């Protein structure tokens with residue numbers, strides 16, 4: 388479903404991604420783990436072209452999205468993204484946040500969008516906050532609305548960039564639970580996270596990134612019990 | 628002390644008519660300046676450099692020269708160069724609208740830049756086209772932040788509008804001057820006009836505060 392082929396990304400003189408190749412199958416849940424500054428966000432953002440790779444190709448369903456002829460907007464319609472800091476639209480209510488893209492991007496009628504919006508907010512347990520503006524919501528609630536907003540476009544792939552890192556500890560679980568539920572529906576997910584237990588439990592595959600290099604690509608059990616590189620070992624010692 | 632406000636009583640209707648004249652060209656100028664200023668602001672933030680250069684040069688010229696000079700050039704030079712006998716009203720609207728656009732564009736540009744980058748990213752990630760993103764996501768947030776600065780610009784424009792008296796447009800200021808010349812008393816009509824300007828600006832200020840409060844709803 389997703390294939391990355393020798394992706395590099397250079398900011399000025401700083402080579403942040405140094406030739407990353409991997410694949411993600413349909414329905415697979417992949418978590419990206421690694422030290423801060425290792426290029427996790429940058430790689431994730433290449434997948435929906437928020438960053439353009441300096442070289443290398445990305446294919447989604449066998450279509451090369453890194454080709455200059457590709458319409459980025461079209462690609463992004465089928466890839467949802469959830470950010471560390473939510474980025475809800477502050478001047479819209481929770482429901483309006485979810486309804487916006489289906490209406491503006493897909494040309495859906497207001498009524499249809501409202502139906503979808505209400506269903507999705509129910510799915511993330513936010514029915515009673517439909518009319519609340521984002522600043523009236525807790526971090527966990529904001530993130531759940533943000534997930535609903537991304538799902539409203541009915542994406543084939545969901546990208547998560549540290550979705551629980553900005554949350555107070557007691558709100559982490561509610562967001563992870565929504566993500567687990569999503570994984571169970573067979574959604575293809577790529578998740579940058581520091582939640583090791585979540586990764587262990589939910590991921591089909593772990594990518595360990597260090598200094599722009601993909602050092603390990605294994606299933607969780609092997610990664611957490613028997614990492615093959617020293618870098619991964621020392622990283623795990625620090626975080627576990 | 629030699630003060631006699633009773634002398635201007637016959638001139639009150641004449642002076643008051645100036646309110647309409649002033650309001651008419653001030654509101655058209657504000658609207659023109661606002662629309663043009665928004666467009667220029669978007670030019671300034673696009674990645675397309677010719678538009679950016681155009682907007683920057685435009686702003687530099689209109690902010691870097693006196694407004695009264697711009698007014699005179701439009702009023703006097705247009706007929707001389709083109710033979711078109713431009714009216715005082717049109718000259719005034721052009722000068723004030725074009726001038727205000729330069730200031731407004733800077734205010735709006737700063738407002739757009741101050742909107743969290745994450746908003747753009749979230750909109751892009753959803754596949755929202757640029758135009759819709761600007762109109763529905765970025766500009767509403769930018770306007771909310773810059774409303775006080777915009778109100779300030781509109782108030783300045785309202786007061787500066789008195790400059791059009793120099794090209795013979797019969798605004799509030801000009802009418803006060805005419806009344807003063809007729810009765811050989813300048814203080815009373817000027818004072819009267821001053822009060823009217825103050826009332827107009829105060830109403831504008833209160834209206835601005837009201838809109839600001841309404842927009843705070845989501846805070």
Ligand SMILES: Nc1ncnc2c1ncn2[C@@H]1O[C@H](COP(=O)(O)OP(=O)(O)O)[C@@H](O)[C@H]1O
Nearest residue numbers: 398401403421422423424425426427428429430
């Ligand atoms: N837009 C950018 N411009 C310049 N440098 C950037 C930009 N985005 C990220 N970087 C740099 O790239 C490196 C990797 O960043 P990032 O992908 O955010 O790492 P991670 O998500 O693993 O913490 C960092 O050194 C960061 O400073």
Ligand SMILES: [Mg+2]
Nearest residue numbers: 427428429549
């Ligand atoms: Mg990151």
